[in-house]
Amino acid sequence: MSATAAHAHPAPAFDVARIRADFPLLARSVHGKPLVYLDNANTSQKPAMVIEAVDAHYRLHNANVSRAVHQLGEESTLAYEGARDKLARFINASSRNELVLTSGTTQAINLVAYSFALPQLKPGDAILTTLMEHHANIVPWQLVAQRSGASVKFAPIDERGELIVERYLDMLTPDVKLACVAHVSNVLGTVNPVREIARECTRRGIPLLVDGSQAVPHRPVDVQALGCDFYAFTGHKMLGPTGTGALWARRAHLDAMPPFFGGGDMIRQVRVDGTTFADPPHKFEAGTPNIAGFVGLGAAVDYYHSLDLAAIHAWEQELLAYATDRLREVPGLRLFGEVADKEPVISFLIQGTQSTDLATLLDLEGVAVRSGHHCAHPLMQHYGVPATLRASLAFYNTMDEVDVFVAALQKVRRLLM
Template identity: 85%
Template sequence: MNAQAQLPTVFDVQRVRADFPLLARTVHDKPLIYFDNANTSQKPLSVIEAVDDHYRLHNANVSRAVHQLGEEATAAYEGARDKLARFINATSRNELVLTSGTTQAANLVAYSYALPKLQPGDAIVTTVMEHHANIVPWQIIAQRSGATVKAAPIDQRGELIVEEFVKLLTPEVKLACVTHVSNVLGTVNPVRELARECRKRGIPLLVDGSQAVPHRPVDVQALGCDFYMLTGHKMLAPTGTGALWARKELLQAMPPFFGGGEMIREVSFDGTTFAEPPHRFEAGTPNIAGFAGLSAAIDYYDSIGFEAIHAWEQQLLAYATDRLREVPGLRLFGEAKEKEPVISFLIEGAQATDLATLLDLQGVAVRSGHHCAHPLMKFYGVPATLRASLAFYNTREEVDAFVTALLKVRTLLM
C-alpha cells in the first residue's frame, strides 16, 4: 500500500503538538521522538495548568469541609466523575468508582466482588495476551479460594481465538476478563461478542480498557460488559488516576475491601455502616489535583474528537508498519486485522534492550522488555520485544526519523 498517499491532510498535527510542552525538548542533543505512549502519554498544557491551578487556588480536601476551598475541591473531584461517566456513556455517575488506575480497579473487583463468591473448583477466565494487572489479582484470589485461572489462547497474528474463549465459559466460571486492546500487540478484541457469550451463561465480563480509551470512543452500554477499567495516565491525565465502571446492581452488592475515612455512614465500636457506591470504595484522601487534570484531559479529547484522532493514528500505524518492513531482519509481533497504534518487533541478532538503549541516544524513546505480559512473551518464544506505540501528536516525519535511527543502531549491533 502507499501509506504516504493515504495520510489525511485535514488533521493539523503541528497545531496539536504545540499543546504538549515536553514534545519540544531534546534528548542527548537530539529532538525527542516519543514513541512510548502505551507506557504513559504526554500531557497537554491544559492538563498541566489544571493541576497547577488546583494547588495554587483550590487546594483543600474533598467532602470534609463546608468552607469555600473545600467546596471547590469537591466540585473538581466530583466533576471528573461526571465527565468520565459521559466519556464512557455510563447510565449513572454512581457507577464510576474513582481509583488510582487499572491495577487498583482490578484488585477492587478481585477482593470485593470475586473472592467472596469463589469456592474450590470454581474458575476465572482470562486470555494469554493480558497485562499482569489482569492476571495476578485473579491468581492471588484463586490461590486463597481453591479456584483456578484459565487462559484463552491466541493465534500467531495476535488475535484471540474466540471459540476457544467461549469453550472455557463453563458453569464453574465466576468471572471472565479480557483486555479491550493489547498493550503489546495493539489487538482490538471483540468485546461485544465476548460480552454476549458471557451474558448467555450468566458470567460477568470485566474489560481492561487502559489501552482503548486513549484511541477510540468507548460506550460501556453498547459493549455490554459488566466491569470496565481505565487508567488516566495513558489518556493524557496525571498518574495516580483512573476508574472502575461497574453495573449499579453489582456495586450495590459488593462489600468494601479497603476501609478508612469517607467511605462510611456511621462508625461505632458496635459496628460500621458504609456509604452507598461509589463512595463506599473510595476510602481516604484521593488524588484530587490529578482528577482535576483528568477532567481537563477529557475536555482536550472532546476539543479534537475521536473521529479525527482515530483516523490520524490509523494512518500513522499503517505508515509506520510499512516503513518498519523495510528494516532487514525485522520480525513483527501482532498483525491483527483490527488494532491500535502499537507495534512490537525484534531485529534478528539484536537484543531488545540494546536496541532501545542505542535508540535513546538518537533521541527516540521506545519501550523494551516483557511489557508486563510474560505469558504473551512465552507464547511467542521470546524474552522481550521492542515496542513503538504512537499517539495522535506523533508525525510521519518522526516515523521516518525513527526508522533511520533504527537502521543506524542495527548496523552498530550487527
C-alpha cells in the same frame, strides 16, 4: 522525511502541528536530538491545559474533599466530583454513581478481585482470562484463586496475535465465575470483540471484566453498548496525571460488593459495635484521593472533547499503517501482532540484536521506545521470546517522526550487527 514516492505522506485529517503545540514536553530534546516520543502505551504526554489545571488547583483551590464547608473545600469537592461526571459521560455510563475513582486500572481490577470475586469463589471454580493480558489482569486473579482454591484458565491466541474467540467461548464453562479480557492488547494492539464476548457471557450468566487501559485513549468507549459488567481504565494513558483511573461497574454489583479499603469518607456511621457504609461509589473510596490528579484528568477529558475524535482515530490508523510498512523495510525484523483490527502499537524484534540494546541506542538518537516484556510474561512465553521492542503512537505523533525512528533503527541495527 522519506523522499520516495512509495512513502509520500498523506495530508493530515487535522492540524498535527497545532496539536503538538499543546504538549510542552514534545518540544524538548534528549541527547542533543529532537525528542521522538513513541512510548505512549506506557504513558501519554500531557497537554498544557492538564498541567495548568493541576497547577491552578494547588495554587487557588487546594483543600480536602467532602470534609469541609468552607469555600476552598466546596471548590475542591466540586472539581473532584466534576471529574467523575466527565469520565462517566466519556464512557457513556448510565449514572455517575457507577464510576469508582481509583489510582488506575491495577487498583480497579484488584477491587473487583477482592470485593467481587473472592467472596464467592470456592474450590472447583475458575476465572477465565487470555494469554495476551497485562499482568494487572492476571496476577490479581491468581492471588484470589490461591486463597479460595479456585483456578485461572487462559484462552489461547493465534500466531497473528488474535484471540481465538471460539476457544474463549468454549472455555466459558459452568465453573467459570468471572471472565476477563483486554479491550486492546498493550503489546500487540489487537482489538478484541468485546461486544460478542459480553453477549455470550450474558447468555451463560457469567460476569465479564474488561481492561480498557489501551482502548480509551484511542477509540470511543460506550460501556452500555459493550454489555460488559466491569470496565477498568487508567488516566495517565489518556493524557491525564499518573495515579488516576476508574472502575465502571453495574450498580447491582457495586451494591452487593463489600468495601475493599476501610477508612474515612467511605462510611455512613462508625460505632464501637460496627460500621455502616456509604452508598456506591463512595464506599470504595476510603481516604483522601488524588484530588489534583482527577482535576487534571477532568481537563484531559475536556481536551479530548475539543478535538475531532473520529479524525484522531483516522490519523492514528494512518500512522500505524505507515509505520508498519516502513518497519518492514528493516532487514531481519519480526513483527508481533498483525491483525486487521488493531490500535497503534507495534511490537517487534530484529534478528541478532537484543531489544534492550536497541532501545538504549535509539534513546541516544532521541527516540523513546519501550523494551522488555511489557508486563505480559505469558504472551512472551507464547511467542518464545524474552522481550520485544515496542513503538506505540498517539495522535500527536507525525509521519516525519516515524521516518526519524526508522532511520535511527536502521543506524543502530548496523552498529549492533
